[in-house]
Amino acid sequence: MKKLKKLKISLAILLFVFLFIQIYRPNIPVEHHKGDTPILFSNKVDAILKKSCYDCHSNQTDLKWFDQITPVNFLIADHIKKGRSGLNFSDWGSISRPDQNAKLWEAVNQIIQGAMPLKSYTLLHSEAKLSVKDIQVLKDYLSSIAPKQIPDTAKVNALNRQYKNWTVEKPAAEFKDLPVDINGITFIPDYKNWVPISSTQREDNGTMRIIFGNDIAIKAIKEHQTNPWPNGTILAKVAWDQLKDNRGNITPGVFKQVEYMIKDNHKYRSTAGWGWARFKTPKFEPYGKTPSFTTECINCHRPMENNDFVFTPPLEH
Numbered sequence: 001m002k003k004l005k006k007l008k009i010s011l012a013i014l015l016f017v018f019l020f021i022q023i024y025r026p027n028i029p030v031e032h033h034k035g036d037t038p039i040l041f042s043n044k045v046d047a048i049l050k051k052s053c054y055d056c057h058s059n060q061t062d063l064k065w066f067d068q069i070t071p072v073n074f075l076i077a078d079h080i081k082k083g084r085s086g087l088n089f090s091d092w093g094s095i096s097r098p099d100q101n102a103k104l105w106e107a108v109n110q111i112i113q114g115a116m117p118l119k120s121y122t123l124l125h126s127e128a129k130l131s132v133k134d135i136q137v138l139k140d141y142l143s144s145i146a147p148k149q150i151p152d153t154a155k156v157n158a159l160n161r162q163y164k165n166w167t168v169e170k171p172a173a174e175f176k177d178l179p180v181d182i183n184g185i186t187f188i189p190d191y192k193n194w195v196p197i198s199s200t201q202r203e204d205n206g207t208m209r210i211i212f213g214n215d216i217a218i219k220a221i222k223e224h225q226t227n228p229w230p231n232g233t234i235l236a237k238v239a240w241d242q243l244k245d246n247r248g249n250i251t252p253g254v255f256k257q258v259e260y261m262i263k264d265n266h267k268y269r270s271t272a273g274w275g276w277a278r279f280k281t282p283k284f285e286p287y288g289k290t291p292s293f294t295t296e297c298i299n300c301h302r303p304m305e306n307n308d309f310v311f312t313p314p315l316e317h
Ligand code: HEC
Pocket: 049, 052, 053, 054, 055, 056, 057, 078, 079, 080, 082, 083, 085, 086, 087, 103, 106, 107, 108, 110, 111, 116, 117, 118, 121, 128, 299, 300, 302, 303
């Protein structure tokens, strides 16, 4: 009997504490819109984004009663703050067209990778989960806004030759005075001899990419040691414009850039364990005016935090 009494008192205290903390509430600024909001993409696309993303990525947050209980509301408020700062559909009109396309592409990519909507959120908001059909609607929309190229056989042939020359091995010695970026990362010409891990086409801006891994990366993939990747891993992502010939074949066009992620959890401790570098144009011009340009890289890769910041799922080798 004594035990039961103690239990009852404990429960009463807990209940009291729970009720008491309810007076502490985060400040979530929410804009209430009367009537319909303007369509940003298409009826179907907007409906999907509203259902799955708007709670955290617009000013039109629609909280459920259970989202408003302390301490859950603090967690949600934090998600909303971070979510809105990276992507806010309510401010869509204020960013440039190419940035809009890039953001939308990034958004769809995060969905495909399973990073968005946040898992902790879909646990209670199962209606926010996207179906296979939803994802197809988004992908179709992206390809519909991709730049259409006029087929030009002569141009395609010329670029094909350029690409073939490019893939022929060039000794590193051919690059005198390798470019160095603001963080002291030197351009690594050797990536051309590495093993391709995957390739992707980006629908919104018509580019084609190949991701290469150095020997350490390939060994790690074989041994399933990619989370975290071992020190010494280098991943390189190369992007070209993509060209469509009049038969609809897609081939790489002009070289755009190469990006590196160099793993060293000591040296690059302050940048998520990776050195980040980007070299643009066929002249390999280093990207980034200040050392902190890496924040941009890390922020966009952050949804893959639990995957050592790497998007590309390593294929079996
Ligand atoms: C419960 C809140 C929540 C929901 C719902 C949500 N996100 Fe996010 N999203 C976040 C948070 C928080 C971040 C910041 C990254 C982090 O801390 O992991 C983020 C980051 C992003 C980013 C990166 C933005 C940048 O460039 O910094 C994109 C893109 C994104 N989300 C897309 C989506 C899409 C698309 C949906 C709907 C399918 C979605 N999110 C649903 C919370 C949410």
